Amino acid sequence: MYWLGLFLFLSCSTPQPLNRVPQKYLGMVQVALQMAGNNAQELQKFLSGCEDAHMEGAAFLLSYMPKPDLEKLTAHFLAENVRWAYQAKKLVKWGAKLPDSIFLNYVLPYANIHEQRDPWRKVFFEKFYDLVKDIPRPGAAAVKLNRSIWQMLHVKYSTKRLKADQSPFETIQSGLASCTGLSILLVDACRSVGIPARLTGVPMWYDDSGNHSWVEVWDNGWHFVESASDDTLDKAWFQERAARANHSAWQYGIYALSFKKTGHPYHNIFNPNADYFWSIDVTDRYARKVKSEELVNLRVKVVDEISGERVKAKVQLWDGNRMVAEGVSRGEQNDVNDVLTFKTMLDHNYILNVIHGNYSVKKAIKTNAKREELVIIKIRVE
Secondary structure, eight states, X not given: OHHHHHXXXXXXXXXXXXXXXXXXXXXXXXXXXXXXXXXXXXXXXXXXXXOGGGHHHHHHHHHHOOHHHHTTOOHHHHHXXXXXXXXXXXXXXXXXXXXXXXXXXXXXXXXXXXXXXOOHHHHHHHHHHHHHTTOSSHHHHHHHHHHHHHHHHTOEXXXXXXXXXXXXXXXXXHSEEOHHHHHHHHHHHHHHTTOOEEEEEESSOTTSSOOEEEEEEESSSEEEEOTTSOOOTTOOTTHHHHTTOOSSSGGGSOEEEESXXXXXXXXXXXXXXXXXXXXXXXXXXXXXXXOOSSEEEEEEEEEETTTOOBOXXXXXXXETTEEEEEEEOXXXXXXXXXXXXXXXXXXXXXXXXXXXXXXXEEEEEEOOSSSEEEEEEEEOOO
C-alpha cells in the first residue's frame, strides 16, 4: 500500500521537480525516489530547490546514489554539495574545459566509498581555492594541493589511525590516517576545487604483502599521485609493485572507483557487505612486463629495537670496500609498504651500514634467488 501511495505521489501530486529532470535520468530518478522510502520527500525538496543550470548534476547524483544515502541524506546536504561543485567549476581556470561526463562522475560526488558523509565541499573550497586559483591545469593543481594541505590540516600517515576508511573530518580530528584515509581526503580536497579525482588502489599486492590506496586525477587523461607526498604526477614509490599487478585473481588487480554504475562492483575490503559501489579495472594501465634480468630488490627496514617502530636512518650499501648506494629508511609517517629499496646483484655479498645520529650498525647479507628480499635491522634510538 505504501508503494502504491508513493507512486501516486510521484506521478500526480509533484510533477514540477520531475518535469525539470533531464529525460535520460527521469526513469532512474523515479526509481531512486521509490528506494528512498520515508526520505523521498527530502529528495523531492532537493530537486525542487535546485537551479535549472544544476539540474543535470542533481539528477545524476540521485540516479546513481547508493541506497543508504537515498534513505538518509538531507536536501540541505545535497544542495550545498551541488551548488559549491558548480561554483568551483565556474571559477577554476580549467573548469570550462571539463567534459560533462568527467565533472559529473569525478567532481560532483560527495563521497568515495562508505565513509561517513561529511559536509566537506564548502569548507574545503574556502580553505583550498586560493592555493590553485592561478594554476591553469588540474594536474598541477592536484600536485600543489598534495604538497600543501597536510601541514595545513595537521594530518599525517600513521598505522595508529582509528580505522582505515576514515572520512575527511574524522581524519582531521584525529590527525592520523591510513593510505586510504589520506586518499579519501585528497580526493575530496581535489573535488572541492574542481579537480576531477577518484580513489584507486589494489586489494592485495602480487606478493600478498598488503593493500594500498592512492589517488588518480584527470588532466586530459588519468594520472596517479601518492597521497601526502612531494611526488609529481605519475611518480610514486609503488610503481614497480603496481607494475606486477595482474588478473590471476581479483585481489591482485587495480581498481578505480566510479560513482556511476559500471557493471563491475567494487570489492570493498573494509566493508564486504557494502555492495553498492562500482569500479573500473585499470590494471592494464599500470601493469607491465618485468625484466627478467638477475637483479634482486633488496628492501631495508630499520626499526627501534624497543618499540618496534620504523625509524628514519641513513642506510649505506657496501660492496667490499666500495659504497654502491645509499638512501634513507622510512619512518612511521610513511606507508607500511613503502620500504627503502636497493637494486642488487643475485647471489652476492653486501654490507648494510645503518647510521642514526651517533649510533651505527653493520649487517652482512647475501642476496638469494628471490626477486625481492626484506632485511629488518634493529637499532637503539636514544
